[in-house]
Amino acid sequence: MKSLPLLLTATCLLMCSCQSAYYGAMEKFGVHKRDILVDRVEDAREAQEEAKEQFESAFEEFLAVSEVDVSQLKVTYDRLQAAFDDSESKANAVKSRIEAIEEVSEALFKEWEGELDQYTSKELRAVSAGQLESTQKLSKNLIQAMDSAASKMDPVLNAFRDQVLFLKHNLNAQAIAALNKTSLALRDEVEVLIKQMEASIDEANAFVAQMRSE
Template sequence: MKKFVVRFALFFTIIAAGSVFLAACQTARSVYDSTREAFGMQKRDIMIGEVKDARHSLEEVKGQFQSAMDTFNNVLHSQEGKLEEKYKTLKSENEKTEKKTGNIQKSIDSVLRVSESMFAEWEAELNQYYSENLRSGSEQRMQEAKSQNNRLISAMTLANEKAGPVLAAFSDLVLFSRHNLNSETAESLTIELDAAADKVASFSQEIDAAMSEADALLLLLAGSEPASKPE
């Protein structure tokens, strides 16, 4: 009974510590945003910076997945090198890919945080207009930006979800490489590599779609009309 109580208390201590950590991170981000505003950066400029950063992160993640796929193909198809060396190479590449993938969720969180602040300010300013014509124009632009921002978030979220199956495939290949690389397993290995390559291609398409949505939002925020999208 005492052990149960101790474990129960430890569990809630960990949960509480995690909550405090997340709250501290959110506070730090808010302070950072406030500091940028204090130095004269407008919320729109901060938002543009966040979207550019998100796009750059997406491009880096895509490059890492393609690089990892190349590494897996080269190592697993090679007849040279020791088994342990191959395993360590693939394990390292997989860990790099997993770490880089985490940047997608970070980008989603950052864009959501800053966009919420920007749109709140934008909406509040609508009540300050004397001209109905100008107010209406600003509101229309805000709604367009909101819609495009939602499309970007949805596209990044979908890309993040598509990363899961690729990481699972890479993890399986790493595990397999530790003890099972021989001529008898070559055929099944080729099948798995081809399947992983298909998953990477699908993931890359979602990343490209998310980057296109980021470009469209940047055009809107910069005051330019994005190209019309096909229905």
């Protein structure tokens, strides 16, 4: 057990080393951390847009169960399972994109703060420090918006999973009635999720626009 902290430390050091090597290699091609950050925010925005569309589509699939004939429940189950799998995959992609943004923003700001001491002009240093603070606030707001939207995905995914499992275990008329009731109850949670994701997408758009204007 004592070796576990050492293993974790070694893993972290290796990851940091790999990240530094990656950023260093990219800079040799003229691609700086700031550029990588903007690209990753754009990737996260696209992932959120795809997830938003998938969750809306999946919810419609679950609502449609009430109109399905009992003889078609097996086919319906397969369709709902696929919709759930796609939703879970899109949700994981969003979370992965957020982690990538946090990683590069941390590296960017650490580098930026260190380089402030290299200025000989107090005026230029003050301007750069102000830009750093502004960019940090933008990044913080963006990540908070994305995390807030991401946190709303899990309850909806859990509800989707419950319905898929229930239908799998109960391919009968009672299952249709039960799923219709729970799907309708889920409507508010889905609507909140969609609004949160739209707000997060807007935040990403604002971040990219601001970064590209500087």
